[in-house]
Amino acid sequence: MTLSLRLAWRNLWRHKRRTWLTASAMIFSNVLLVFLISLQYGSYEMMINNTLQTFSGHIQVQKAGYQKNPKFRNSIAGVQPLADKLRAAMPEARIAARAAGFALASSEQRSIGIQVIGVEPAFEPGASTLPGLVLEGRFLQGENAAEIVIGSLMARNLKVTTGDELTLLGSGLDGSFAAGVVTVVGIFDSGTSEMDRSFAEVPLDYFQEVFAMGDHGHSIALALDSIDFVDIELAKAEALVSGQNGVVVIDWIELHPGLKQAIQADMSSAWLMYGVLIILVAFSVLNTQLMSVLERTHEFGVITALGIKPRKLAALVMLETALMALIGLSIGVFLGWLVALYFNTVGFAYPGMAEVAERFNLPGKMYPTVSLISLLLGPAVVFLFCLIASVYPAVRLFRLRPVDAMRAV
Amino acid sequence: MTTGQHLPVAAMSRLAWRNLWRNHRRTLIMLLAIAVGVWAMIFMTALMRGMVDQMIEDGIDMLPGMVQVHHPDYLDDPSIENSMPEPAPKLLQALASPEVKGWTSRVRVPAMISSERDSRGVTLLGVNPQGEYALGFNPDSLVEGRFLESPDDTGLVIGRKLLERLETDLGKRVVVMSQDPENNVADRGFRIVGVYEAKLASLEEVYIYTGLKTVQGLLGLEGMISEVSVTGEDYRDVDALLARIGGANDGTLEVLPWMEIDSYLGIMMGVMDGFVLVWIIVIFLALSFGLVNTLMMAVFERIREIGLMQALGMKPSAIMYLFLLESLMLLALGLLLGNLLAIASIRPLEGGLDISAVAEGMEMMGVSSVLYPALKLRDLLLANVVVIVLGVLTSLLPAWRASQYRPVEAIAKT
Numbered sequence: 001m002t003l004s005l006r007l008a009w010r011n012l013w014r015h016k017r018r019t020w021l022t023a024s025a026m027i028f029s030n031v032l033l034v035f036l037i038s039l040q041y042g043s044y045e046m047m048i049n050n051t052l053q054t055f056s057g058h059i060q061v062q063k064a065g066y067q068k069n070p071k072f073r074n075s076i077a078g079v080q081p082l083a084d085k086l087r088a089a090m091p092e093a094r095i096a097a098r099a100a101g102f103a104l105a106s107s108e109q110r111s112i113g114i115q116v117i118g119v120e121p122a123f124e125p126g127a128s129t130l131p132g133l134v135l136e137g138r139f140l141q142g143e144n145a146a147e148i149v150i151g152s153l154m155a156r157n158l159k160v161t162t163g164d165e166l167t168l169l170g171s172g173l174d175g176s177f178a179a180g181v182v183t184v185v186g187i188f189d190s191g192t193s194e195m196d197r198s199f200a201e202v203p204l205d206y207f208q209e210v211f212a213m214g215d216h217g218h219s220i221a222l223a224l225d226s227i228d229f230v231d232i233e234l235a236k237a238e239a240l241v242s243g244q245n246g247v248v249v250i251d252w253i254e255l256h257p258g259l260k261q262a263i264q265a266d267m268s269s270a271w272l273m274y275g276v277l278i279i280l281v282a283f284s285v286l287n288t289q290l291m292s293v294l295e296r297t298h299e300f301g302v303i304t305a306l307g308i309k310p311r312k313l314a315a316l317v318m319l320e321t322a323l324m325a326l327i328g329l330s331i332g333v334f335l336g337w338l339v340a341l342y343f344n345t346v347g348f349a350y351p352g353m354a355e356v357a358e359r360f361n362l363p364g365k366m367y368p369t370v371s372l373i374s375l376l377l378g379p380a381v382v383f384l385f386c387l388i389a390s391v392y393p394a395v396r397l398f399r400l401r402p403v404d405a406m407r408a409v
Numbered sequence: 410m411t412t413g414q415h416l417p418v419a420a421m422s423r424l425a426w427r428n429l430w431r432n433h434r435r436t437l438i439m440l441l442a443i444a445v446g447v448w449a450m451i452f453m454t455a456l457m458r459g460m461v462d463q464m465i466e467d468g469i470d471m472l473p474g475m476v477q478v479h480h481p482d483y484l485d486d487p488s489i490e491n492s493m494p495e496p497a498p499k500l501l502q503a504l505a506s507p508e509v510k511g512w513t514s515r516v517r518v519p520a521m522i523s524s525e526r527d528s529r530g531v532t533l534l535g536v537n538p539q540g541e542y543a544l545g546f547n548p549d550s551l552v553e554g555r556f557l558e559s560p561d562d563t564g565l566v567i568g569r570k571l572l573e574r575l576e577t578d579l580g581k582r583v584v585v586m587s588q589d590p591e592n593n594v595a596d597r598g599f600r601i602v603g604v605y606e607a608k609l610a611s612l613e614e615v616y617i618y619t620g621l622k623t624v625q626g627l628l629g630l631e632g633m634i635s636e637v638s639v640t641g642e643d644y645r646d647v648d649a650l651l652a653r654i655g656g657a658n659d660g661t662l663e664v665l666p667w668m669e670i671d672s673y674l675g676i677m678m679g680v681m682d683g684f685v686l687v688w689i690i691v692i693f694l695a696l697s698f699g700l701v702n703t704l705m706m707a708v709f710e711r712i713r714e715i716g717l718m719q720a721l722g723m724k725p726s727a728i729m730y731l732f733l734l735e736s737l738m739l740l741a742l743g744l745l746l747g748n749l750l751a752i753a754s755i756r757p758l759e760g761g762l763d764i765s766a767v768a769e770g771m772e773m774m775g776v777s778s779v780l781y782p783a784l785k786l787r788d789l790l791l792a793n794v795v796v797i798v799l800g801v802l803t804s805l806l807p808a809w810r811a812s813q814y815r816p817v818e819a820i821a822k823t
Contacts, residue, residue: 102527106588169586283439284702287435
C-alpha cells in the first residue's frame with residue numbers, strides 16, 4: 001500500500017506543470033464553490049431569521065384555513081387563556097396571542113387603509129423584534145389602553161408624530177361598525193417598507209373591545225431560539241391545542257411558502273451553475289489522466305509482462321487522481337476558507353444588492369456562514385467527479401496487451 | 410513578420426489542422442469541454458435574461474408606463490393633496506408625438522373597500538379605459554364580467570383574490586371609502602362589474618379600477634389627476650421619449666423614467682448586465698486551465714519536431730503562429746458546437762418554462778411562474794468574443810514557449 005502510494009506520488013510529479021495546471025483548475029473551482037456556498041447558506045439563514053423574528057414567529061396556532069384565507073371571522077375563542085396554557089407548558093418558546101384586522105386610519109390631515117394587529121403588550125416583545133424597533137416614543141404598555149404603535153412610513157403619510165391621535169374605522173366581528181380613537185405612542189422602523197407603510201399594533205384587549213371580538217383572537221405566535229427546534233415544539237403545541245375545535249398548529253414553511261420556494265429556486269439555479277463548473281474541471285482531469293496513461297503505454301506493457309495485474313495498474317491511476325484531487329481539495333478549501341472568513345467579518349456587497357436584498361428582508365451586506373458543510377460540500381463534489389472522470393483512463397488498462405504495449409513508443 | 414518568409418497561409422492551416430487531430434482523443438475531450446462551457450454561458454444567460462426582462466416588462470406594465478408625469482411631491486408622498494391638473498395643451502401636443510405609443514391619465518388614491526363580510530385596504534384607480542388599453546392592459550386578464558367602458562363608468566373592477574377575500578361576487582355591491590383633499594371621508598357604493606387576474610397574485614389584492622370621472626366626482630377632484638403615464642417603443646431606450654415629454658413640462662411638474670420611479674427594476678437591469686459578464690468570465694477561467702494544459706502537452710510532445718523545423722529554417726515566429734492557429738481552430742470548433750448546442754436547447758423552451766412549483770418564491774422577486782428564455786444576439790456575441798479573444802491570449806504563453814527552443818537541444822531531446 002505504501003509502495004503504491006509512493007509510486008503514485010512520484011508519477012504525479014513526472015509532469016510537474018501539467019499536474020499543477022490540473023490542480024489549479026480544481027483549486028479555482030473549489031475556492032469559488034466554498035465562497036458561493038458559504039454566501040448562500042449565510043443569506044438563507046439571515047433571510048429565514050429576519051423574516052420569522054420580525055413578526056410571524058416560527059410556529060403559529062390558528063383556526064384551520066385562516067392561513068390560506070385570513071378572514072376576520074375565522075377566529076379562535078378564548079385566545080388569551082389558550083396562550084397562557086401554551087406558555088405554562090412550553091417554557092422554551094416565547095408566545096404571544098394576536099388579532100388582526102383592517103381599518104381606515106385618519107389623522108387630522110390624512111386617511112389611509114392600514115392593517116391593525118392587537119397584541120399582548122407584556123408578551124409581544126419576546127415573540128417579535130418589532131417592539132424593539134420602536135425608534136421614537138415607546139412600545140404599548142397598558143393592557144387595555146387606547147394606544148397605537150405605527151410604522152415610520154405610515155407616520156409620514158399620515159403626518160403624525162407621537163402624542164397625536166388617530167381615528168380607526170372598520171367593521172367588527174358581528175358586522176357592526178367599529179370605531180376608536182387611539183394615541184400614537186411609538187413609531188417603529190423595521191426597514192421593510194411594506195411593513196413600515198401599512199402595519200400598526202394596539203393592545204389586544206383594546207382591539208377586542210373596538211372590533212367587538214369578545215375573547216376572540218386570530219393567532220398565537222411562538223418564537224423559538226432556532227429553526228432546529230421547530231419539529232419538537234410543533235408536536236408539543238399540537239398536543240396542547242388538540243382539545244380545541246378547528247384549531248391547527250402550522251410551521252414557518254406553511255406561514256411563508258414563498259420563503260422556502262425562494263430558497264429552493266435559488267438553490268437549484270445555483271447548483272446548475274456549480275454543476276457546469278464541476279463538469280469542466282472533470283473534463284480537465286479526464287484529459288490529463290488519459291494523456292498520462294497513453295504516455296506510459298510502453299511502461300505499463302513492461303509492468304504487466306512482469307506479472308502485475310491490470311487491476312493494480314488501474315488502482316494506481318485512480319490513486320494518482322485521488323492524490324491530485326486531494327491537493328486541489330486541501331488548497332482550495334484552505335483558500336476558500338480564508339476568503340469566506342474575510343467576508344464573514346467585513347461583509348460582502350456588490351452594487352445594486354441592497355435593493356434586491358430588501359425584498360427578502362435582508363440587509364445590504366451579506367455575511368457568509370463558515371461551517372464544515374459550507375466549506376466541504378462543493379469541494380467534496382468536485383473530488384467525487386474527478387475520481388469518476390479518471391475511471392475511463394483506468395478502465396482502458398484492462399484492455400492493455402503487454403506485447404503490443406511494449407512496442408509502443 | 411513578412412509573409413514571404415513563411416509558409417503560405419493555406420499550408421500553415423493544413424499543418425495546424427493535422428496537428429490538431431494527431432491526438433484525436435485529447436482534442437475531442439477539449440472540444441467537448443469548450444462546447445459545454447460555451448453552452449453554459451449562453452444557456453444560463455438566456456434564462457437569466459428572460460427572467461429579468463419579464464420582470465421589468467411586468468413591472469413597467471404595473472407602474473404603468475415607461476415615463477410618468479406627476480406633481481413634484483407625489484412620489485415622496487402619494488396623497489390626494491399632491492394631485493396635478495389634467496394635461497395642458499402643451500403636454501397634450503407632446504403626447505401626440507410619434508415617440509409616444511400610448512398614454513393615459515389616472516387618479517390613484519389609497520382607499521378601504523368593504524363588503525358585508527370583510528374589509529381591506531386597497532389602491533383605488535380612476536382610469537380612462539381607452540388609455541389603459543393603449544398602455545397595455547390585457548383584456549384577457551378579465552376572467553369575469555366586463556372591463557370599464559368609459560371614464561364615466563360607475564362600475565368597479567377588482568382582482569380575483571380580493572373578491573375571494575371579501576367573500577363577495579360579481580354584480581354585488583361594495584363600499585369604497587377614501588379621503589377628499591379636505592380630509593373628509595368620502596364613500597360610495599359600487600357594483601362589481603368585472604374581475605381580473607394578474608400575473609402576480611399579490612397585485613390582485615391591491616388595485617381596484619373604476620372610471621376616472623367617477624373618482625373625480627366622489628373626491629371633489631374635478632380636472633385633477635394623480636399621474637400621466639406614457640409608454641414608448643423600447644423600455645431600454647427611453648431617452649427620446651423622456652426628452653419629448655420633459656420638453657413640455659412648464660416646471661410645475663416632475664417627469665421621470667421608469668428606472669427612477671421603481672429603482673429596484675432599474676437596478677435589476679444593471680445587476681443583470683454585470684452578472685452576465687462575470688458568469689462568462691468565470692466559465693472561461695475554468696476552461697482556460699484545460700486549454701493551456703492541452704497546448705502545453707502538444708508542445709511538449711513535439712519538441713524534437715520543433716527543433717527539426719527550426720533547423721530546416723522555420724522562424725520562431727512561424728512556430729508560434731502555427732500553435733496559435735491550432736488553438737484558434739480548436740476554439741472555433743468548440744464555439745461552433747457550443748453555439749449550436751445552446752440554440753438547440755433554448756429553442757424548445759421558448760414557449761415558456763413552467764416553474765410554478767416555486768411560484769410564491771419567485772413572486773418575492775417579482776417574477777411570474779412561467780419563464781421565457783431570451784436569447785439575445787448581444788449576449789451570444791459577448792460569449793463568443795470573450796472565448797476567442799481570451800482563448801488566443803491564454804494560448805500565447807505555450808505558443809511562445811514553443812518558439813523559444815534552441816534547435817540543437819530540442820532535436821537532442823528524447
